[in-house]
Amino acid sequence: MSEFDNITIEELRREIRKFNNDQNVSKLENYYRSKSLPEIIGASRKELAHSGFVAWILNNSESHLLGDFAIRKLLELLVIYSKDKQLSQHKELYDSIIISDFELDNIYTETERSIKNVGRLDIYLETDIKYFDKERKLRLIVENKVGTKEHSDQTTKYFDYYESQKEENDINLYVFLTPIPSLELMDLEFPECSCDEYIQINYQSVVDFILEPALNRNITDKTQFIIKEYLQSLSQPTLDEDEETYKQGLIMALGSDERNLLTKFWKKNQKLILATLYAISSDPEQEKDTRDSANQALNNLSTSNKDRSLCSIKFNGTLEVEKIRKSDIGYSTVKILERHGLINEESIEFLKSDRTANHNLLKTLNKVTATEEKYGRYRVSKEPELMYNGNEYYIVRNWGVGNIGQFIEKMSKEFKGLEYEIH
Known part of the structure; x- marks a missing residue:
């Protein structure tokens, strides 16, 4: 009962x-009862309409008075969500983006770019970029998915085509834009498309990093109105039972x-x-x-x-920590190992590679992404939690019912003497 x-x-x-x-x-009631302009004209979940808006805000020659602000923020967003391979591949460019030491010129945007025998690309952006005494041609190839999944390996086809067209000093960045929730996006090891070279971002990150900051800039009343109407259309859940294309209740961003x-x-x-x-x-x-x-x-x-259960940990039969929160199980395990002299080159590598919590158990500060910091995955605002061989490490906090059992099994097997009890 x-x-x-x-x-x-x-x-x-x-x-x-x-x-x-x-x-x-x-x-x-007032907010959700009123319809935004995109809803009124039936475009609130149309991929072409969303691609058009994104291309509009990225176009520095539009009358929104944002200049290249939106593109610069998008590039920053791509750095945040890039994986290690992508970061190392474009290290100098990404470093210049992080410190905002670069210039853009000759910016061109296009939607529904037709490529013969390949497809129609959702958003294409091309610009000249200058950084660290270098001049490059930078292209953003964006595949935008709102209600449907990728089909026919579109991202792979676009990647193959643009890589074949790339000259020596060109840089191509591939972007996969979807309404996936931010917490799920953070947990992805690979993008949800056929080509792993794409950087996946979501509409929520576009809102957080581009649209809301844009509202605080010196823009026209008309631009304010357009952005706010668009934000409202993103936050309205889909309730049309006759529309099978989109997941019912889908909210793209808040x-x-x-x-x-x-x-x-x-x-x-x-x-x-x-x-x-x-x-x-x-x-x-x-x-x-x-x-x-x-x-x-x-x-x-x-x-x-x-689920308010707590955890106790023993080592060689002796109680080490009693009734801690599950979020601290990784931290407590590492500190117990440190206390008993079990932190060495081999165990450090093992702990660094553990991704039971969908994030590495140990990370140095320079490896913690802005998104991981924002959502409290690592407590980087405090002193380092483990020091070894001159390196300062932070320990992940992303534990719960879904992953704690696997972590306990893995640690107990690797380090004989560790015992866990859930209360």
Whole structure:
């Protein structure tokens, strides 16, 4: 029996009264009830419309008065999401982008670029770039996917074509843009396309790194209006049951104001929201798909809320740490090994290569990405957590129900004497 079977009518009435009097609810109702311009014209989930907007904001000759601001921020974003191979391949260029020591000239953008016997590229950008006394031709080849998956190995075909056209001093950067949530994007080892040379980014990162910062610049009222309308269209969930192309409920990105408002809304109305999900999931009058979706959401939320178990660790039968949070299991394990003299060249390499948490267990500061820092994967604002051979390491915090068991099994097997107990 669910805990929601026991909720009384009076409790429900009280929660509904609180809901009705909540100012955040009124703000959210006004925001989500009004349609953005892209929604009104039926373009809020059309890939061509989104490609057109991205190309518009990247075009320095447009009347938005942003100049090359958006391109510079996009290049910074590509550095953040690049993998080790891509970072090493374009080290000097990426270093210049990080310190913003480069110049752009002759910027050209195009959407739906037709390539004979290859396909139609979503967004193409070409510019001359000067950095560190070098002059190069830089191309951005962008494949944009909103509701559909890649088909016919498009990214591989574009990569092969543009690499075959590249001259000695040219630089091609390949971009795969999708609405994937940021936390899932961070966990990807490879892009979700056929060609591993692509750097995958998401619409949320475009909002965070380009669009919202653009609103704080000296731009026209018209540009402010266009960007805000576009931001609203990204945050509206898809609810059209006749539209099979897009995942129902798909939200492409959220602005910081909406995110903060929705977080407050959730905190103040958790009980009512959970009770509503339970009612829908157990109502035989609802469509089965609706009941299943509500039930899945309820199970996910309930599991998240209830999983407050702690962990204790022993070494050779002696209790080392007692009832720590799961997020600290990696840190505590490393510190126990250090305390018992088990940190050496071999064990350091083993710990550095461990990716049970979808991020390396140990990382030096220069290897921690801005996104990993932003989401607290490594506590780089504090002193280094492990020193060895002159190197300073930080230890990942990305543990939970989905990966802690595998970590315990792996560490117990590698380091005899380690014992873990979940409370």
